[in-house]
Amino acid sequence: MARLNTEARQKHIIEQAIKIIHENGYSSLSIRKLARKEKISEAAIYRHFLNKEDILLGILTLFSGFDKQLNQEIAMIHDPLEKLSHFMLFHFTYLEKHVEMTSVIFSEDIFKQSEILKKKMQTIIQNRKKALFDIVNAMNPENCKLEIDVEEFVVIVLGYIRLIVLEWRLSNYAFSLKARGNKAIKFVKTILQNKSKCLNERL
Amino acid sequence: MARLNTEARQKHIIEQAIKIIHENGYSSLSIRKLARKEKISEAAIYRHFLNKEDILLGILTLFSGFDKQLNQEIAMIHDPLEKLSHFMLFHFTYLEKHVEMTSVIFSEDIFKQSEILKKKMQTIIQNRKKALFDIVNAMNPENCKLEIDVEEFVVIVLGYIRLIVLEWRLSNYAFSLKARGNKAIKFVKTILQNKSKCLNERL
DNA sequence: CTTTTGTTAGTTAACGTTCACTATCAATTA
DNA sequence: TAATTGATAGTGAACGTTAACTAACAAAAG
Numbered sequence: 001m002a003r004l005n006t007e008a009r010q011k012h013i014i015e016q017a018i019k020i021i022h023e024n025g026y027s028s029l030s031i032r033k034l035a036r037k038e039k040i041s042e043a044a045i046y047r048h049f050l051n052k053e054d055i056l057l058g059i060l061t062l063f064s065g066f067d068k069q070l071n072q073e074i075a076m077i078h079d080p081l082e083k084l085s086h087f088m089l090f091h092f093t094y095l096e097k098h099v100e101m102t103s104v105i106f107s108e109d110i111f112k113q114s115e116i117l118k119k120k121m122q123t124i125i126q127n128r129k130k131a132l133f134d135i136v137n138a139m140n141p142e143n144c145k146l147e148i149d150v151e152e153f154v155v156i157v158l159g160y161i162r163l164i165v166l167e168w169r170l171s172n173y174a175f176s177l178k179a180r181g182n183k184a185i186k187f188v189k190t191i192l193q194n195k196s197k198c199l200n201e202r203l
Numbered sequence: 204m205a206r207l208n209t210e211a212r213q214k215h216i217i218e219q220a221i222k223i224i225h226e227n228g229y230s231s232l233s234i235r236k237l238a239r240k241e242k243i244s245e246a247a248i249y250r251h252f253l254n255k256e257d258i259l260l261g262i263l264t265l266f267s268g269f270d271k272q273l274n275q276e277i278a279m280i281h282d283p284l285e286k287l288s289h290f291m292l293f294h295f296t297y298l299e300k301h302v303e304m305t306s307v308i309f310s311e312d313i314f315k316q317s318e319i320l321k322k323k324m325q326t327i328i329q330n331r332k333k334a335l336f337d338i339v340n341a342m343n344p345e346n347c348k349l350e351i352d353v354e355e356f357v358v359i360v361l362g363y364i365r366l367i368v369l370e371w372r373l374s375n376y377a378f379s380l381k382a383r384g385n386k387a388i389k390f391v392k393t394i395l396q397n398k399s400k401c402l403n404e405r406l
Numbered sequence: 407c408t409t410t411t412g413t414t415a416g417t418t419a420a421c422g423t424t425c426a427c428t429a430t431c432a433a434t435t436a
Numbered sequence: 437t438a439a440t441t442g443a444t445a446g447t448g449a450a451c452g453t454t455a456a457c458t459a460a461c462a463a464a465a466g
Contacts, residue, residue: 003429003430003431003444003445003446004445005444005445006444006445009445024315025311025312025315025316026230026312027229027230027312027316028315030420030421030422031421031422031423032420032421032422040445040446040447041446041447041448042422042423042448043423043424043425043446043447043448043449044445044446044447046422046423046424047444047445047446048445051422051423052422052423103311106309106311107311107312108228108306108309108310108311109228109229109230109310109312112227112228112231113228113230122373125373147393148390148393148394149390149393152386152387152390153390155363155366155367155370155387156359156362156363156390156394158366159359159362159363159364159365159366159367160358160359160362160363161362162362162365162366163358163361163362163365164358164362167358170325170328183355184355184358187351187352187355187356187359190350190351190352191351191359191394193397194396194397206410206411206412206463206464206465207411208410208411209410209411212411233454233455233456234455234456234457235454235455235456243411243412243413244412244413244414245456245457246412246413246414246415246457246458246459247411247412247413248457249456249457249458250410250411250412251411254456254457255456255457407466408465408466409464409465409466410463410464410465410466411462411463411464411465412461412462412463412464413460413461413462413463414459414460414461414462415458415459415460415461416457416458416459416460417456417457417458417459418455418456418457419454419455419456419457420453420454420455420456421452421453421454421455422451422452422453422454423450423451423452424449424450424451425448425449425450425451426447426448426449426450427446427447427448428445428446428447429444429445429446429447430443430444430445430446431442431443431444431445432441432442432443432444433440433441433442433443434439434440434441434442435438435439435440435441436437436438436439436440
């Protein structure tokens with residue numbers, strides 16, 4: 001059995017933990033299972049993490065990498081409508097690539113375990129909401145206001161994304177999330193139609 | 204300690220189980236806790252349920268009563284637009300009255316425990332989707348089509364409801380869900396605006 | 407007096423965590 | 437360069453606790 005340094009081992013363990021949650025749900029995640037999957041002893045787990053909560057924290061930290069990547073990609077686009085499309089598409093492509101992460105997102109139990117975890121998750125959600133709000137608001141200049149409530153529109157889009165991903169999960173990933181997402185993006189554009197004179201020409 | 208017949212005791216136990224899930228998450232639901240809350244012995248629980256899964260099944264059965272009530276109320280309304288409003292409002296009023304149920308809805312772990320539970324939950328979701336689809340489709344007569352994809356609109360509305368409830372949960376139920384819901388209903392009507400000549404006059 | 411609803415006392419298995427200890431490897435010293 | 441030292445990454449066994457569940461028995465109710 002190869003010896004790994006803490007950094008590499010931690011990464012491994014976190015990945016295995018996510019896999020276990022994905023396979024059988026959070027309540028099936030135990031140190032024993034984790035150790036067996038990682039092919040090290042249970043005690044060795046504690047060389048790299050303080051306790052079980054610390055592992056969960058690691059999962060969330062990995063997940064918040066999502067936001068970093070998202071924000072980077074969005075920043076490179078200038079057109080607000082394009083930004084909105086990409087914001088949505090990024091969710092779908094990322095989650096199609098990291099299926100196991102959907103199990104983390106939807107496992108509320110993880111966050112109920114501790115205040116720290118709950119706070120961390122709330123921050124992630126808040127940031128994403130803010131990012132989308134800024135994008136939509138940019139479509140909403142003083143001289144050419146949207147005829148819809150931006151705050152509500154943000155909730156609609158995020159809820160839409162979330163439910164599509166949930167349906168994808170319930171279908172056992174039977175369809176292409178990216179293709180499904182593109183349909184959703186089109187529909188969101190349809191909603192925006194006739195809601196702004198500035199946008200009308202382009203939609 | 205009063206002796207209860209199985210029917211009454213079962214109902215009690217299921218209610219306590221929901222409370223436990225609501226308070227500390229599904230992974231904290233144990234027979235021991237359940238027995239203590241119900242003030243009977245652990246063994247007594249098994250007088251009324253085959254096993255733990257059977258209890259979870261009972262929870263879902265109780266929850267599917269939601270759909271029965273929803274369908275009944277909707278059936279009494281004739282105007283499709285009114286139906287849509289009431290469909291949404293019903294979710295908010297019901298969940299504000301039965302807060303604990305939100306924890307059941309969002310606890311994916313419950314359904315991952317067994318195929319039976321998973322199937323049951325999928326049926327519930329499917330039925331609700333069908334109900335909403337029929338409502339929106341009734342706004343969509345041959346001679347006066349909506350300019351939006353009804354199937355997609357249904358996903359939008361359900362996702363919207365779901366995310367609002369999730370935000371309500373994350374806020375620790377800090378606002379009135381019904382009031383928040385009414386705002387959402389208004390917004391959905393805004394979306395429908397200009398999408399159908401038949402509806403325009405009324406919206 | 408039989409059925410139903412409860413009890414107490416037990417089972418085995420798994421939980422997270424800690425213990426004393428060891429193998430591996432890089433840096434310091436002889 | 438070879439031996440010594442100390443940190444790091446691993447081990448198996450055990451800790452006390454809790455998990456779901458069961459067998460045997462008692463009391464209440466019809």
